[in-house]
Amino acid sequence: MQKFDVIIVGGGVVGSxxxxxxxxxxLSIAVLEKNRDVCFETSGRNSAVLHGGFAYNADSxxxxxxxxxxxxxxxxxxxxxxxxxxxxxxxxxxxxEDYKNLEKTLEQGxxxxxxxxxxxxxxxxxxxxxxxGGKFALYSPHSGIMDPFQYVIxxxxxxxxxxxxxxxxxxxxxxxxxxxxxxxxxxxKGNFAAKWIINAAAMGGAKIAEMTGFLxxxxxxxxxxxxxxxxxxxxxxxxxxxxxPNNRYMGVHVTxxxxxNVIVGPTGDETTDLYNYGVDEETIRYLAKSASIVWPHxxxxxxxxxxxxxxxxxxxxxxxxxxxxxxxxxxxAPNVIHMVNMDSPALTSALPLARRAVKILVDKExxxxxxxxxxxxxxxxxxxxxxxxxxxxxxxxNPDYGEIICRCEKITKAEIMQxxxxxxxxxxxxxxxxxxxxxxxxxxxxxxxxxxxxMIAEELNIPxxxxxxxxxxxxxxxxxxxx
Numbered sequence: 001m002q003k004f005d006v007i008i009v010g011g012g013v014v015g016s017x018x019x020x021x022x023x024x025x026x027l028s029i030a031v032l033e034k035n036r037d038v039c040f041e042t043s044g045r046n047s048a049v050l051h052g053g054f055a056y057n058a059d060s061x062x063x064x065x066x067x068x069x070x071x072x073x074x075x076x077x078x079x080x081x082x083x084x085x086x087x088x089x090x091x092x093x094x095x096x097e098d099y100k101n102l103e104k105t106l107e108q109g110x111x112x113x114x115x116x117x118x119x120x121x122x123x124x125x126x127x128x129x130x131x132x133g134g135k136f137a138l139y140s141p142h143s144g145i146m147d148p149f150q151y152v153i154x155x156x157x158x159x160x161x162x163x164x165x166x167x168x169x170x171x172x173x174x175x176x177x178x179x180x181x182x183x184x185x186x187x188x189k190g191n192f193a194a195k196w197i198i199n200a201a202a203m204g205g206a207k208i209a210e211m212t213g214f215l216x217x218x219x220x221x222x223x224x225x226x227x228x229x230x231x232x233x234x235x236x237x238x239x240x241x242x243x244x245p246n247n248r249y250m251g252v253h254v255t256x257x258x259x260x261n262v263i264v265g266p267t268g269d270e271t272t273d274l275y276n277y278g279v280d281e282e283t284i285r286y287l288a289k290s291a292s293i294v295w296p297h298x299x300x301x302x303x304x305x306x307x308x309x310x311x312x313x314x315x316x317x318x319x320x321x322x323x324x325x326x327x328x329x330x331x332x333a334p335n336v337i338h339m340v341n342m343d344s345p346a347l348t349s350a351l352p353l354a355r356r357a358v359k360i361l362v363d364k365e366x367x368x369x370x371x372x373x374x375x376x377x378x379x380x381x382x383x384x385x386x387x388x389x390x391x392x393x394x395x396x397x398n399p400d401y402g403e404i405i406c407r408c409e410k411i412t413k414a415e416i417m418q419x420x421x422x423x424x425x426x427x428x429x430x431x432x433x434x435x436x437x438x439x440x441x442x443x444x445x446x447x448x449x450x451x452x453x454x455m456i457a458e459e460l461n462i463p464x465x466x467x468x469x470x471x472x473x474x475x476x477x478x479x480x481x482x483x
Contacts, residue, residue, distance in 0.1 A: 004030040004165075006361070007185055007194040009172050009208050011035075012043035013148075014342050015200030016155035017354035023162035024358075025367040030194065031156070031164060032187055034171035034204070035471055037426035039152035039434065042202050043347065045277070045309020046224070047255050047263060049240055050144035051345040052089065054109025054117060055250065061324040063112045065349035065356075070142060076351065080154030081379040082146055083258035087239035089143035090125065092134025092294050098244040102138045105245065109140075116141050131236045133294045145240065147258050148347060149434035150379055155350070157423045158377040162370065166424050167192075169472060172201070175211040181334060183212075196361055199338040202312045203274050209340075212333040216317045221310030222343060224266025225279045227287050229302040230442055234260035241294045250344075252290035254298075259409075259437060264291045264298060270313060275471075279306035304442055311343040324353060328360050337361070380418045380435055384410035405455075406448040408441020416452060420459045427460055429453060430470035 006022055008015045011033030022029050035041065053067035077084035093102055102119060109117045120139045125132050128139065160166060167189070174186035175197065185192045199208040206217040234256055243251040255263045264287050284306060288298045314321045325340035337357050346353070361367075383391060383401055395402040400414035419435035420427075432438060432452055439445030439452070453476060457464045465477045 001184070001191045001193050002030070003182070003193045004028040005194060005367075006030070006196040006198060007032060007183070007192055008198045008200055009185075010200035010202055010205070011038040011156060011166060011168075012041060012200065012202055013039070013152045013155065013347055013350040014043075014202070014339050014353055015198075016152055016159060017350035018198055018200060018339075018357055019159035019164045020155050020162070021351070021354040021358045022361070023159050023164050024370055024373045025362065026370050027367050029159070029164040030192060031159070031166045032170045032172055032185065032192070033166060033168050034188075036169050036428050036468065037424065037431045037434070037470075038156045038166075039149055040430070040471060042309055042311050042343075043152045044149055044434065045307060046148060046311070046344070046347060047226075047240070047253070047266065048146055048148045048257060048347075049089070049255055050084070050086070050146055051348045052109070052114050052117070052140040052143040053112055053345070053348075054105055054114045054140060055245060056112070056345075057323075058108055058111040060322075061326075062345060062349065065324065065352035066345045067112055067114060068352040069345075069348040069350065070144075072351070073144070073146075073348070077146065079375045080151065080158060080377050082151045082154050084144060084146045085258060086142060086144040087256070088128070088139060088141040089240045089242065090129065090132055090134070091138040091140075091242045091244060092125070092132055093137065093244045094133075094135050099136060101244050102136070105138055114140065114142070129238050129241065131295060131297055132241050133292075133296055134241075143240065145256060145258055146347075151347070153422075153424075153435060154377050154379065158375065160423050161377060162373050168424065168426060172208060172211075175208070177333070183335075196335045197333075197337070198357060198361075199336070200342070202342055203310060205312060205338065205340065205342075206314060209327075209338050212336045212338075214327065214329070214332055214336075214338060217340070218315045219274070220313045220315070221271045221274045222313050223269045223271040223308060223310050225283045225287065225308040226263050226265030226306065227279075227284060227298075227303055228305040228307070229262040229264065229298070230304050231260040233262045233297060233302050236297050237262050237295065243290075243294050252287055254291050254295040259440075261304075264288065266308070271310065274310050277308045279308050305444055311346075312341065313343060314341040324349070326353070326357050326360070335361075335364075380415050382437075383412045383415060405451055406436070406438035406441065408443055408447075409437045411436050411438040411448075413455075416455055417459065420456055427456065427462075428468045428470050428474075429456065429476070432456065
């Protein structure tokens with residue numbers, strides 16, 4: 001049985017942020033992630049927006065952490081080599097009721113301290129984004145867009161660089177406490193022990209809470225479906241455009257990605273089917289119709305993919321929770337912290353939330369600082385973004401940069417190789433996709449997918465039949481037709 005000072009259950013954005021913050025101290029840290037890579041669930045299936053914080057109650061932890069995370073993200077993105085643009089955001093409206101609601105949102109944002117929020121008219125909308133719908137808008141200049149895959153992977157890889165250990169494909173099945181205050185954590189691939197447990201399991205968080213004696217919690221999911229549009233639409237959208245918020249649902253919006261695509265969505269349905277990511281035709285039509293109100297440039301010929309995600313919704317004794325909660329009660333379970341209700345804006349708020357959770361442990365244990373902690377991480381260089389002279393130098397130093405594997409996104413063999421041999425040991429096709437953008441172009445892997453599968457099998461010395469697409473059990477092949 002492997003023993004650690006701290007075990008984090010869940011390697012999504014919050015769990016990986018906690019791992020990185022804990023790595024600032026001389027602690028042994030294990031992250032137990034049930035999937036074969038990080039960001040396979042909520043953290044990688046969202047709108048990829050850096051929120052401004054104005055949409056949440058002024059006295060809430062969501063507002064506090066979201067604003068804090070927003071204001072620090074330029075430095076975070078530089079440190080972790082995460083694609084990020086502070087584009088701003090528009091919330092557009094057309095009716096008198098819309099205007100009143102935007103005035104309320106503006107007032108709320110100012111109470112929170114969100115900088116430079118203002119209401120603008122159609123003339124100023126045209127200056128910012130002439131392709132937007134709406135007669136007026138609330139403009140949030142400090143909102144932005146990021147690559148969520150690179151952010152979560154960056155947090156995780158930086159934690160590993162600083163001493164944390166990730167155990168992928170390790171689903172927690174039980175937690176027991178022995179007499180000397182150590183917790184034994186049972187997983188599908190062996191048992192672990194630790195003095196501290198931090199539950200960042202998101203969709204499975206209520207089950208982990210129950211394992212440690214925190215009763216009365218249950219999880220459902222807030223399901224959001226999306227359409228991804230081709231890059232030829234990207235020049236018509238400079239920033240995210242939202243409708244006027246309806247209660248706690250932000251509505252179907254359009255968001256440019258850091259790579260030039262446009263995302264349309266999400267829906268906002270509550271579900272108990274937490275791992276069903278299909279998107280049906282009726283939903284696709286609904287998304288296009290709804291989003292066209294705020295951005296009338298959605299055409300079926302530009303659709304290249306759909307996806308969906310579920311954000312965790314927590315109930316306590318049957319009552320839906322709305323705010324983040326960092327749950328710690330020594331009388332129930334000493335040295336256990338639960339990250340409760342980590343739905344939107346957890347992507348923006350992850351590091352502020354992590355600091356608050358880690359402070360609970362640090363205030364009790366007083367661990368020694370890790371003086372060797374390095375906050376920076378270098379991602380895989382995008383060959384296609386380099387100047388010609390730099391590309392020529394890269395090819396001279398490594399001829400694999402001279403071979404294009406993914407034609408749509410112009411991803412080279414060298415980039416694929418780096419993704420296969422990633423620091424986390426993730427071994428799926430989706431792991432390569434999230435690290436390089438291969439298979440994310442117009443053909444969605446139609447030309448390059450089989451070549452990448454062959455490279456994974458060869459580099460990891462496994463049969464082709466053993467290569468999986470993403471989640472556990474997603475085998476691509478069942479056997480050979482002929483030798």
